[in-house]
Structures are given as structure tokens and as C-alpha cells.
Amino acid sequence: MDADALYQDVYDKYCRYINPNLAKLMGFAGFGVEMVGDGCYIIDHEGRKYLDCLGGYGCFTFGHRNPRIIQAVKDQLDTITLSGKAFFSKNAADLAEKLANMAPGDLQISFFSNSGTEAVEAALKFAKAATGRVKIVSTNGSYHGKTIGALSVTGREKYRKKFEPLMPGACFVEYGDTAGLSAIDSETACFIVEPIQGEGGIIVPPDGYLKAARQACDKAGALLIFDEVQSGLGRAGYVFACNHEDVAPDIMTLAKALGGGVIPLGVTIFTQAIYDKVFGENPMAHTSTFGGNPLACRAGLAAMEILQEGEVVRNSAEMGKRMKDGFLAVQAKYPDILGEVRGRGLMIGVEFTMDEVGELVVAQLMKRGVCVAYALNNPRVLRFEPPLIITAEQVDHAVSAFDESLAETAELLVVLA
């Protein structure tokens, strides 16, 4: 099949069997069929090579098909893949120990699942069971997933409306606003918050916000949940984004990068005290058939080994600064179009001053071999979350492609005006 025919075949099947409206949007933005992932690049059906600055919303922290992770998974395929469930699994045991050693504070027990939203579901259930309370405080603009529980605490009307009534008890406060934390009271089971909002548009809270959240929860006897599904594991230039303020939650969720960009894997990490309350009488209080399977945990183990070596986290901080400085220089050239550049590590958002510019710039960047996307909850914001193994040369390529894309978009806007 030639390249055009292959594209047409896949596109038609998406339109008939997967998601016609989404397929049209992707086609319009110029996305082809992904054929090969390799390090920081994705190669499409026409052999075009894209620098992956979207990074699967942060899944490809270790690059596409990181050789060490691929080898570990290949080795695992020759012994046992999914769990027989009655037996112990060495990989789950080793990974849980590693995560407990990495995680801040008293986080010690791991519940493994297969995605971010499942990790959040577990966190919410544990918070309710451990406190005997139902009120859950979350933040506007947050993203915690799209299953019913996680959606109930996701701060975006657009995704919730059609599915209401959702889980009762959720309420929302302004993200980053310390005064809003007064909503955390003696009825509150937990406050769930992203240390940096991802889908909300890469929103970094003011320093002291996480500490204030910790204090508010302690005062109210509520639990603090950090959803680090996107911000964790080196993304923000720290092992966990909450390390920036040196604040530890009672429950933390991880997913996206946890499986090393090779196998899906999620985890909910929590304290022994919470374990006793939730699982004390019933060790089967919460379970998952596929969660913690030997194959996924092997991928996770290889990935966490790389993370612990430190180079990836250092590079995230260093290359993140290089990229952000580059974008700030571009912003100085086009202040009318580009409003703000923000983020930490390689979790960077650029916000345009008007709607629709984002889409144009995405298409321009694609044309120049750089793959990005806008934030789900905030289409004015383009997100840059490349693999943390990105080189200075690749960062500079992304920045100059962005510069050229804005120049061309600016011209286009003048013509259209």
C-alpha cells in the first residue's frame, strides 16, 4: 500500500469506527499516521520526521522506545506477562519498594492500576473510606480523568455537563488562591490538586500554595491528594513537582510516564495509616485485574531506575530553562499574539492573546517538523512536553520553528484583518 492509500484507509476507518469528528480535527491539523517512534521523534506514513514536543501529554519522559525499557520488557515477555493473580509478583514488589523510597513523606503503599483516571478513582475511594467523609474539594481548571469519579472532581464544565448528575460531594475553588482553601472543612474527605495544572494550561501556583493546602488539610483533618499523573517523574525538573515546595501529600497519583512510555501503568501511593483504614477489614476492598501486572511493572522498574540515576531530571530542569528562555525571546518579538510563557522543567505552556491562533500555530509547527498540541481545558495554550532526554540542539530547533511559525501566523493575521 502506498503512503496516500494507507493514510486514506486509516482515516476512513477512524471516520467510520472510532471518532469521526475527532478524525476530522486531526486531519485538518495535518496529523498523519504514526509509524515509528524513536527517541524524541515520531515518523509518519510519508516518512516525515517530527520532533515530539507533545510527548504523549507527558508519557514519553524517557523517549520513544527507550532501549533499556524495551529490552526489559522483551526479557519479561519470555517468562510471565500478566499476573495469575493468586501468586506473588516480584516485579510489583520491587517497583512498590522503589516508589516508596522515591516518594515524599510517609507515602509507602502502592496500589497499581493501568491509567491516570484509575489512579485517581482509587485515591478518591481511599480518601472517602479513610475519613468517613464525602465532601471533596478540587480546583477550577483541573484535570483528573474522565471516568465518573475522576470526572466528578475535574474542574471543567464542558466535560461534565452531559454526564450529570455525577458523584455527589465535589466542590471547586480557584486554583492557586490560598483564600479559597477555607473550603476545606471538617466535612471534607480530601483536597485533590495538581502541583502544576497540566490540561488547565500549564498553570504554576504561587510559591506557598501547596504548603498552605497541607496546613488547611491538617487543620480540618482532611487528606491531601497530589495528582502528579502529568507533573511527576521528572517532568517539572524535580522527581515530583511537589518537591519544589518540599510538601508531602497523604495520597499521590502517578501514571503517564510511569510505564516508561512502553506499557500503560498507573499507581496510587498512600500511607500505612490510610491502608489500615481502607483495607484493614478487607484486603480486597479495591482491586484491579490488570493492575500491577509483571510486564507493566518491569517497564516501570526499568523507567524508575533511569529516573533515579538523575540525569533525566537534571536535563529536564536545564533544557526546560533553555526552551522557556527561547520562547520568552520570541514573546518579546510578538507581544500582541503571544501573551505568556510559563512552566517548570519541560512542562511549558505558551498562551496566545486570542482564540484560534493556537490551531494556526500548531499547523505551522507541524509543517516545520515539530509536533505539539493545545491544552484540553484551554485551547489558547500550547503545551510543550518533549521527552526529558531532549538535547540542546533539538530544543533550539523547536524554538526557531516556533519563532518562524509565529512570524508566518502574524503575517496571516494582518492579511485576514
Ligand SMILES: *Cc1c(COP(=O)(O)O)cnc(C)c1O
Ligand atoms: C492525564 C491526566 C489524568 C488522566 O490520565 P488518563 O491516563 O488519561 O486516564 C489524570 N490526572 C492528570 C493530572 C492528568 O494529566
